[in-house]
Amino acid sequence: MSHPYTKLFTPFHIGNMEVKNRIVMSPMGTNSAGPDGRISLEEIDYYEERAKGGTGMIILGAQFLTEDLAQGVLEGIVEKDYVVSMLTDLVDAVQRYGTRIIAQLSCGTGRNALPDRSGKPPVSASAIPAIYNPEVLCHPLTVEEIQTIMDQFADSAARLKRAGFDGIEIHAHAGYLIDQFMSPIWNKREDEYGGSTEKRMRFAVEIVQAIRKAVGPNMPILFRIALDHRFEGGRTVEDSLEMLQILERAGVDAIDIDAGSYERIDYIFPPAYLGDACMDYMCGPARQVVNIPILNSGSHTPESAVRLIESGDADFVMFGRALIADAELPNKLRDDMREDIRPCIRCNEECIGRIIERNTKISCAVNIQAANEKRFTIEPAETPKNIVVVGGGPSGLEAARVAALKGHSVTLYEKEAAIGGQVTSAATPEFKGQLRALIGWYERQLQQLHVQVQLNHEITPDDPALQAADHIFIGAGAVPLIPPIPGIDNDNVVGAIEAHLQKELVRGEQIVITGGGLTGCDLGLELAMEGKKVTIVEMRPEAGQDVMYINRAALMPMLDSYGVTILGGHKVLSFEANGLYAEKGDGTKVFIEAETIINAFGMKKNTTIAELIRAKFESKTSLIGDCVNIGKVGTAIRSGFYAASAI
Template structure:
């Protein structure tokens, strides 16, 4: 084991429960349960894989007390005894590896319910507006409602104890219903559950006592709480410290702490812009306030986790999306294989984005097997084939990796001097360092798997290698859109890819980026952080409408922080020697001075070579990634994975027919 990670693999106790190491999987819903409240077999396989991978403790995503409080969310529901057998299966699947498993109990999102997840107004502490539809006013819980919820907590706690869980966590986090009672900005009650801090804490304290009465003195109870809401009027660190003391006095055995709320939703699902260990700052004051164990999450890397534990400010480091991306992260660190840890790129696209945007179950942009561990298992082939991959972008890299794991002989050709395709350019900003890690990870994997990689090699349809191989995957990616705008070929007009990779071409202090999609916005932020004066010109009324709203919650404030000028609703008329002319929809023309102008109008499939190859070898060619549809990293990786796992099914060698 590498000496530097030893501290992460020391045991530590929560109450009487000893956890084998300091690595905890954060609670994240998979949205894969049945409508009747039973968790799915896929979810069991998913958690089993993370236990096998070496996590010391797994906290499952929240399970709701009742169907009504779940508000349509496809997570577990603890209302009926028939859910216990499946919960027992997940407990034993995890515990067989010495990993502890924790059931997180929730009485609901309250005002944070998504509009498509409730038919009636959601409940809350007070008659306050719904988060996502302020025209809907929440129904305040009555005292009688509260007493019913207390009984439901006790009943649910008995069920998860019967199922075999090692501990229970109370979901008091992120402005959900319990937090709505604790916080004065949402709690406007004038009865015994509102007003002073003591009264606002009555609801969570009664929940702790209700659960303790149901499970007895030995079963640990954890409490998940955001210590800093990070918006005006939200709860501050100072007030949260007093709440932590109340929770400790009430009998909570450990505190799961971080920051954020749905008003600052990027801290609930922190994207790449927030950097590493972005919420560990809450730990130092919490350590001074309480004496019980502290768990902390928020874009942790193995290095930030190690530093946190060694500092003594927390006792457990929590990994959420990193353990989705690589369930074997702990075991790889344990045996000194840090370079083999597949990085989470913090894109939010295929985990929470897939759930919120498509109402389907969790997956991962870089780990297509997440929540499909058995269905998408990679199996050794009994008929190795010669595979040629044209293009070393994310689709080609994933296809090469998976095909090699299956036992095929793989040769990958890339026309550039480096691997990565568009990732190589997108990875230049400091806030996109995880993309650089992903490219390095693929390079390591292909080397270990014996994949032959030929860089600086352009493949045409007439190359003999294509005729000799069994299967061809073409992932030639995309090329920039260059509209016929006067002056676009001037020397001071460059492409976004060149702006990333050849920074010497970005001359002068004043830069204008034409095109305000994600590429243009990320590039603008990168240049502005380097001290450039940057303007984005975008024809649509808003910047980057394709960016997932949680990521935009970080990106847009950062553009403002670094004073990036945003000129929306304007189209480019012409590029000139010292700037460009733009025009509003009403016909108003404006001249913008610029030393360098960067074309970020978007990308289109690079089909020239792929069409020729697929036309000549149509029976054994599969096009993958942006060459088919320009998309995001996860789309390309998924296409590469699917292509590789279907190699045997797509074999051009026809099977013999059995005639009966």
């Protein structure tokens, strides 16, 4: 084996444990356990699929010491002996493929916890404000309560060892309870657990010692820590280096380093705006002060992973959402099939978004089978059919792919010169490279599955292909909203899609975008990064209100840093030759100068062709994607997957 990714497939040791390659699955909660703390069968299937896909080591999402510390989150709880059986099944399923499996242990989120059901305040190192309500002060743990937690760590670690895990990782990053003890911004104690760096580290060191006593000398202990909090007053990389040396002396076998905190939640779940390998900058300084193995996460690509391993600054590269998107990522890299890896688009919508906003289990915008590997298995159809797909946007592409995987004969018709639909325009910014890669991935998959793709072909209800089809999927997408505002047809007014795809239409340096949703904000950032002076006019009080809040935490500061002006609470009244008139919330009329005005008012369902075709072929026609409900990339792909998998 010799190709650009060969270095990722060399074995490496953590303590006495050999890991077969340098690819590690980052710890990410699935929110799929039962209320009693047992993990689910779906979670076992999910991890087994990633072990089968070639991952060298998998680190589970946080397993909590007790039900109280879990705070109602549906993750594993290692408090009772009855959980060992399911955990053993998980371990067996993963180790079957030669993959190492590490259990991550957590004593909770401390000040970051949701309100306790009993009304008790969260616990922390000190009486600091709770993040959900700064008026509530945390309960500072007493020395006796700290000792109880140490006993719980030992107790849970012993259970995990009985279940057969290869190692244990201490979950101490991102401002959770352990991190609150380690950080002077949160630890105000004056006893043996606060004051100096050594004393602030005592809580963490005693956890290491408690686990070591419970599991013996040979089981590796890893420690996950954010070296850079990335907010004013939080720890910097330089502040954290002495802490790493203390951990090494305490007997930690490897450090898992990244950045972020709840104050910078975008670094905990990095959206597309933060780019590739956004946390590898800390590996070099860490390597200078410790000799134990280093693991690093943060939106790595295969290419950034190779660079990091070759640099010698880290020993393992962690992939999180990329392995949710494609469980076969390691095997495909090993076999030099880079272009066949389905890219994570870093949207956060269906992974952490599902957990936070719906309190349901993890999924994926581009891989609908994630965490439903058995339920959503694509089975060959009993009778192959002739399938026609109308529209080459994400819903149509997924419907075509899945139908072809089931053994159907599929033809896709797209009226434009290329597939992709609206994604093609949304993917033009530099920071949306993963979205561009997704369209390339679909193009390659459809080619390999022998799907006939007919471009520049606008289908009509009388097209013979529809008559001959056994089933028709219509993914006609959406079209721009064009409100009846005077002057909207002026030459200096351009649609958002055209502004993305035909940059020559965006004339001059002074640009105004009408509409501050995701489309307008992304376009505003793209143009500002190209040097344009951009103003976004939004009728609602603030821009970006439809942007997932973790992504918004990165997007809005970036808009500010590139000098984008946002005018919230402004209703557009008319478009003029050199700008537009708008009305502020107080009724004041203002004029905003612009050389080019871009219409980003939103989209509406494109139902015209869909209804005509369905009226003629009702019994064999399914509507999918935005022509049913306006959504995002993930909802369109899910619509296509569901429809095609049912045929």
